Amino acid sequence: MTGLDALITGPIGGFVEAVLKGTLFLGLLFLAHPFLRRLSAGARHLVWGAGLAVLVALPLLSRVVPWRLGVLPAATPPAPAVLERGAAPAELPHDVGAPVTPTTGAASPGVAPAPEVHRTPSAPWSTPSLAVILFGVWVVGVIAVFARMYLSHRAARRIVASGRPVEGEAWDDARHWAAAHLGLEPAPAVLLTSLLPLPVTTGLRVPVVLLPAEAEEWSAARRESVLLHEMAHIRRGDLLTQLAARIACALWWFHPLAWRALFRFRAESERAADDLVLAAGRRPSEYAQDLLAVVQDAGKGRAPMHALAMAQRTDFEGRLLAILEPGASRRGVTPMTAIPLILAVSVTALPFAALSPATPAPTVAAPAAEAEAQQPARVVTPTPTPTPTVSLRPAIAAAVARGVRGALPVAAPAAVLAGGRSRSSAQSRQAALGLVGALRDADVGVRESAATGLGQLGVQDTAVVAALGRALTTDADAGVRRAAAWALGQLEQAAAVPALAAALAHDRDVEVRRECAWALGQVEDAAAVDPLVAALSDPDAELRGKAVWALGQIEDARAVGPLVNVLRDADPETRAQAAWALGQIESKDATEGLGRAASDTSPHVRSQVAWALGQIEDARAVPALGRLLHDPVAEVRKQAAWALGQIEDQGSAEPLAGALDDSDAEVRQNAAWALGQVGVQRIPPALITALADADAGVRKNAAWAAGQIGDGAAIPALNKLLLDTDREVQKTAVWALGQMDDPRALDGLTRLLQSPDPELRRMAVQALGRSN
């Protein structure tokens, strides 16, 4: 007991008190952590950051807080003076130095000495020397942690110095895209290094993203994910806050909970960066795969402490679950959310700051071990959509259809086209001519704004088109040329084709060339076909993709041959786009080439090929589509069944009947629908079986198909569907029975006239009228 008194009132009293308070405070934070799960990772990051800041500030706060909660163990009588003098390790060194004086605990004047302390021979240590030892140990610890930080900083610098900047347009593109997405200006440098196994971000003043050398082999999507994640750290200012958190931990190095808090702080910053990536539109499943791949490549390597590593193995599983959690909050932190959170943590700290020695308590409730936020792993299952009639859209167009500047808010050019507003139109023309003059401004920014403005104004004047064409082909700045190409794409004037074609062929800047390809797709003029076909052999995959898209827009049959060649492109995305474009053009000349591409290695390409064949509606495609009905990927089988329904060739009835046994309900739905399309006279037995399918959508489409075929063999099964649990199925069955030219169909319909459901009664009456 007297030993405890010594702890409280002696020169180390302030230290012990600060440690007690810090322990209590951190303990509360860890207890509260499971309840913070509803908050976004960004908000939790803030809570832990604020917690670490409060930890450092606690001893200072203790002096400021005007009231006292007397609950801490204290010697009798309570010695408030200890509080006043309390020198905690987190304070300035000269403050801490005070207790080191070799005199007794009553160091400073005005402090009530606690005489019994010195009278206790039972104390295993003498107070002053203990203070000196403790303080010395603390200082050594702080120095050691700082030294480690410094070494790590040097290591990071060395790695940065040895890195080589990424090269190539694909990288530049990904880098600028990610930076622009996050609003980072200028885009941070991206270096490749063989010294690191995983991507990290480092550099306080000049942030740098470091990627392992293997990054060269990554897919475009993975590069973008990784760059987005790393730049999200830069955007969030994580490097600075982590440095601050590390300093806090350096001062509290002896406290395991402080390190644990730092771990949580870092983990939440990773999750918050993940959230930014997801908010940028990355699919969670794909992003999780990217992350997993990066970690697997990395093995067990560790990044230097002074860098933010994308995929440390610690907390990895939790992160993956957080990424895939469908309902998780992914909000960013705004000042409006930050302020209440920081206030909450600070206010929580106040009672701890106010804790003061009072009547001794034998035990202080020890903070429970941290409870990890357990997030249930849930798999997102797509909800099957009942298809009344099957319609499939190409997924590809939307992705390409945007120009590089597609996101700009664009004023509707309609204002100018509408002749009714002649005054406004005259003003716009005047403004446009002014902007045309500004295309020759000495300042690059003015020229770029002028070109963009012309695209927004949408004045379709030959002088404007000519001036933009001149800027596109002669301006020294690539940004201006890009803006000019974008503006020409907005104006959609055939007169722009020569300039766009010239720039597409000869511009040095790949982004300008891409913009030109996009603009030519906007203009949709047949004169652009030849230059776009020439661009199909450009080394840049994205440009090839845009040229393919543009050719799909123009829908000129001359492009078919070259596009069929693109079906053998090295890039699967480009191949898929070529299939989409061929589906747009709808020329039967593409059937053979597409038929060959039906055995493409990429399921996405195969699915796109099936769609295109369904667009072209050439019966020669039936054998290839029949094979695709056995594709290992359900999406491909689904598209193939739809395409066979489009082609309406009786030869596909047999393979489609086989597809009614498919394991995937949507494939069965499409196959049932397609069987109703192909024009068979006899209902295949498999379709009758499908009328009792477990999936309501399949039953409905099968009923529709049975009605189309009109074979009376389906009547008993259709009659059963009149009592189906699904209303849509019931209604379709009533309709189908009405299509039957068979007296047996009348029985079920007549019975339905007794149905309590007025709508079904009405439908039965109509169906009876039709069949009579």
Place this chain on the structure above:
Amino acid sequence: MPAAPRPLVLLGLLASGALAAAAFGGHRVLAQGRPADDAANVRILLEAMRGTGPIPCGFALSVVEGNAGWGRWSGGAGSGRDSVTTALKAWLGEELHDPGVVPALAAALGPGDACVRQTAARLLGRVHHAAATRALVTALRDADATSRELGAIGLGLAGDPAGYEPLVAALRDPAAPVRAASAAALGQLGDHRAAAPLLPLLARDPAPEVRRAAAAALGALE
């Protein structure tokens, strides 16, 4: 040693927990709506902005301006999926009609904390009342160049046609930032008459930033 006041310790922990819960609930209160008192809300917001550094202030301002706010990644201006931002926008956007807040905002727009005056200018731009426009026009004629610039920014946000003439006059301001902000504001007003005064600016203003703003504004005119 006397008996331990363990209940006191527990009580302290409970109390701080309750405090924490109350404070965490803050953003939900925000999402549900705010008290009817515009003046109190404006005061809270301005106080919250005091001393905010340029970068976080920039984020806050974009929310106050009615953009998505925290970063452009959330889907571009006005379409943020971020529900807190949406809530803040609703909180700011729907109910600032009380002209009683104008004097306080006009005072806050004057020389003082940078983030506070920036916020005040944008809030004035969102008070849909003639008094706010008058206050912004007054700021546009202030002796202090920053006040004039902020007045132009506010008038651009307000979109009040009454701001048109003063903004055109401000295109001749001696300070380039004021001319640039006025040009941008005229682009936001969208009055096609502005083409006439903007064109000479685009052709001849010595400051590139002014010519840029003029070009962008001309592009935004109908």
